Amino acid sequence: MAAPLARKLSKFDFGCTTIRLFRNCLKNGCKHDRSFNTRELKKFYKNATITQSDGWFEVNLDQRKLRTPCGNLFRVPNEALALAVATEWNSQKKIINRHNMHLTSLCNTALDNPMHKTRDTLISSILHFLETDTVSFFIKEPPELYRLQKEHWGPMIQMVEERYGIQVPVIEDLASTPDLKMETVATLTKYLQSHSDWALFGYTFAVETVKSLVLTLALMDRMLTVERCVQLSRLEQDFQIERWGNVEWYHDLDLYDLQSRMAATALFVYWSNETVKIKKKSMLPASEAYVF
Incomplete structure (x- = not known):
């Protein structure tokens, strides 16, 4: 069967x-x-x-x-x-x-x-990740990691900004606070409101999994594959693994788990919006x- x-x-x-x-x-x-x-x-x-x-x-x-x-x-x-x-x-x-x-x-x-979440609560929790988005924080040290972030995160941020007409706050100084524009919040709120309740639960699960709304938007809009989405979310971790080595029983399982979660969530959101x-x-x- x-x-x-x-x-x-x-x-x-x-x-x-x-x-x-x-x-x-x-x-x-x-x-x-x-x-x-x-x-x-x-x-x-x-x-x-x-x-x-x-x-x-x-x-x-x-x-x-x-x-x-x-x-x-x-x-x-x-x-x-x-x-x-x-x-x-x-x-x-x-x-x-x-x-x-x-x-x-x-x-x-x-x-x-x-948790008795309303649509407004779900949307608010999803948008909250823009202030702490994984791909929004660039680390200047070591320089090799900073170059990787610029090379891989930069183009992705630009694609999402152009696709949705928003401005993603980028931080290169950890002492600074994200400058999240109200226009960006309003635009993404309107976009998320076009989704079903079920799809919003999927978005919530996705952003919590990769700690990134930018990557989640790109995945759901098919600008990214699941593998690429997970790879970008693990950019710093993979950099450290390449430098210090891989703990196979831990890092490999974590990779496969993230991929399976994001693949299931992408399907869930897509089908939740379909009749x-x-x-x-x-x-x-x-x-x-x-x-x-």
């Missing part, structure tokens, strides 16, 4: 690279040290499928409806997102690795909204509910 669902995702294209990263993460498990997983959950179902109901798409584990951690019915706005979530569940082996199921987690957050209707509905009985 997992393979047909994964193949069906290809018709909802956000870019082959992003789809590939998402599917590779599911295939390979993006394995982490399980020591922080305090409660392992054994796989208790055979297949995850989707059904349509009242304009929403639900995910079923065998013949039972999936529910969110708060007990709400798990349902998503369109078929593509439902297929992707079902693929996450079908990709689990003997143990359900919930910390790797980024799309499921994002959907749970959007459905439960545990995709299913042509043929196959209903399954849904009696008992699973709550996570």
Whole structure:
């Protein structure tokens, strides 16, 4: 069941690279040290499928409806997102690795909204990253790192400024404070308001992951690939790794984790803003509910 669902995702294209990263993460498990997983959950179902109901798409584990951690019915706005979530569940082996199921987690957050965030609160928290954006702080020492930042961050900032008609505050003196223009805030507020509530949760997750609204905007607008977005967010870290060496079991896992998170989030935002209707509905009985 997992393979047909994964193949069906290809018709909802956000870019082959992003789809590939998402599917590779599911295939390979993006394995982490399980020591922080305090409660392992054994796989208790055979297949995850989707059904349509009242304009929403639900995910079923065998013949039972999936529910969110708060007990709400798990349902998503369109078929593509439902297929992707079902693929996450079908990709689990003997143990359900919930910390790797980024799309499921994002959907749970959007459905439960545990912090009771409004649209205005979400937009405000997203825009707050402009004042502490990763690519806005240039470090002059050592000179080699400063040149890398100018070479890689500079053009990206310019592209985003031209695309959105904004001014990204750049700091080269850590004692200074960012000069964030009100016009920039107003422009980006209007832009973010054009997104659905679900997409705003995705933007929030993305900027918190790479600590950059500039990189998130560029990724969502397809000016960057997921790999390039993560690479730019890790520019200083990769510089230090090249100089002092790599701790394989830590740095490599961190890289793959960031890529899988950003790939899932890019798909989540894209599909959350799309309205995709299913042509043929196959209903399954849904009696008992699973709550996570």
